[in-house]
Amino acid sequence: MRRAGALLALCLAACGPDYGGLAIEVEGAALPGDAVEPRRVSLVLGHVVRVHARPRSLSAQVYEDPKRFDLASADETIGRVYRDAEDWRWVIVARSVGTTCLEVLIDGRREECVELEVEAEAG
Amino acid sequence: MTRVRKRTIAEIHESEAMVDTHPRMAGRLRLALLLAPLACDPGPAAQSVPTMSGELQRGEFEYRCAGSNDAFCQDFVAQRFPQRFAVGGFFEVAFNPSVDVVAVPAVESSAPSLLEPTSSGGVSEFRFIRPGTAGLIAVINGDEIVDYLHITAERVLSYDFSDDRGGTALTEVVIEPGELRTITVEPRGEQGQILAGTLEYAWSTDEAEVARVASQTTARSVQVQGVAPGTTRLLVEGGEVIGSVQVTVTQLDATTSSSTTGVESTGASSDASTGGDSGTDTDTDTDTDTDTDGGAR
Numbered sequence: 001m002r003r004a005g006a007l008l009a010l011c012l013a014a015c016g017p018d019y020g021g022l023a024i025e026v027e028g029a030a031l032p033g034d035a036v037e038p039r040r041v042s043l044v045l046g047h048v049v050r051v052h053a054r055p056r057s058l059s060a061q062v063y064e065d066p067k068r069f070d071l072a073s074a075d076e077t078i079g080r081v082y083r084d085a086e087d088w089r090w091v092i093v094a095r096s097v098g099t100t101c102l103e104v105l106i107d108g109r110r111e112e113c114v115e116l117e118v119e120a121e122a123g
Numbered sequence: 124m125t126r127v128r129k130r131t132i133a134e135i136h137e138s139e140a141m142v143d144t145h146p147r148m149a150g151r152l153r154l155a156l157l158l159a160p161l162a163c164d165p166g167p168a169a170q171s172v173p174t175m176s177g178e179l180q181r182g183e184f185e186y187r188c189a190g191s192n193d194a195f196c197q198d199f200v201a202q203r204f205p206q207r208f209a210v211g212g213f214f215e216v217a218f219n220p221s222v223d224v225v226a227v228p229a230v231e232s233s234a235p236s237l238l239e240p241t242s243s244g245g246v247s248e249f250r251f252i253r254p255g256t257a258g259l260i261a262v263i264n265g266d267e268i269v270d271y272l273h274i275t276a277e278r279v280l281s282y283d284f285s286d287d288r289g290g291t292a293l294t295e296v297v298i299e300p301g302e303l304r305t306i307t308v309e310p311r312g313e314q315g316q317i318l319a320g321t322l323e324y325a326w327s328t329d330e331a332e333v334a335r336v337a338s339q340t341t342a343r344s345v346q347v348q349g350v351a352p353g354t355t356r357l358l359v360e361g362g363e364v365i366g367s368v369q370v371t372v373t374q375l376d377a378t379t380s381s382s383t384t385g386v387e388s389t390g391a392s393s394d395a396s397t398g399g400d401s402g403t404d405t406d407t408d409t410d411t412d413t414d415t416d417g418g419a420r
Binding site: 028031044045046047048050082083084085091093094095096121 | 178179233234235236237238254255256257258260262266267268269271273
């Protein structure tokens with residue numbers, strides 16, 4: 001019985017999606033000075049950007065349930081992340097100058113830290 | 124302000140169902156539904172509040188006057204949604220969702236260090252602390268975003284002067300001793316556009332023995348009074364920049380039918396380059412940096 005349970009758990013783990021990074025891009029046009037890349041998000045202070053973000057999977061299984069996936073800022077005084085009403089969409093707000101972590105969470109577990117940098121407006 | 128509440132799909136279905144099951148009520152209900160919007164009609168005398176669609180197209184941001192000193196406002200009603208805001212100018216914003224939401228969204232600032240919320244009570248009031256672009260965010264319960272809108276602020280670079288005789292873009296005001304003239308100022312930005320927001324103004328004249336400020340006020344309009352023949356400057360300070368217009372007080376017997384002139388366009392750089400003491404200009408003695416570096420101070 002134990003063996004069967006272990007086998008089942010192993011199978012489920014092997015058959016599920018395997019985190020392989022974050023696919024993220026700006027919805028619409030980015031404001032001047034803003035850059036959104038899979039490893040780094042850089043925004044000008046005060047700017048707000050809506051992104052389409054979804055975890056990539058290394059296995060054949062993809063992440064299908066948006067509720068299992070979360071994006072969260074490690075320091076909400078620097079950047080704040082809001083879940084949008086549309087699936088896989090997020091709104092990132094550059095609140096104060098600094099650098100923090102945009103945490104990629106799947107089932108509450110931290111998979112990756114995407115650098116979130118908020119820069120002062122040039123000039 | 125009048126808001127027309129949108130009926131939810133459930134309410135529409137409910138009323139349709141009632142019509143089907145209660146034929147007697149059908150006529151009354153239809154009549155009531157037809158008359159309902161009329162009851163909310165503000166009428167021709169009412170002015171609508173200017174709005175701007177949110178960038179997610181889920182509602183409209185309303186611009187409201189925070190005071191009478193806003194060049195975008197007349198009798199506390201904004202004429203249109205501003206394109207540019209004056210650093211230091213107070214203004215109010217509300218949000219009307221066009222989608223179903225569970226609560227009335229509050230409007231917040233994306234970056235309080237840039238766009239400072241100064242709200243008191245339930246009104247969302249803001250002012251820019253320095254030039255830049257910030258987002259107005261419509262949020263429910265503090266953590267659910269509905270929509271947002273970016274707005275931009277500049278420092279005031281120059282002023283446009285007008286008077287109560289219809290003169291605009293004034294460079295000179297000509298009055299007689301004892302005569303009162305009301306002068307109104309509009310703050311202008313880098314491209315010469317009017318900047319929104321309620322600012323406080325300080326008025327003075329260079330030589331009070333020629334002309335004096337007759338109304339001690341921090342308003343956008345002031346009364347200047349001729350004292351004795353001569354020439355002086357009427358100075359205004361608001362938004363950290365000083366502007367001026369020449370005031371010429373003529374002899375009483377040299378009365379002219381049109382005592383107001385003014386055709387030159389304003390613009391701190393052009394006026395400063397000529398070094399002219401006359402005309403509408405930004406005081407380059409104290410604000411050279413502001414004029415040349417685009418406002419960063």
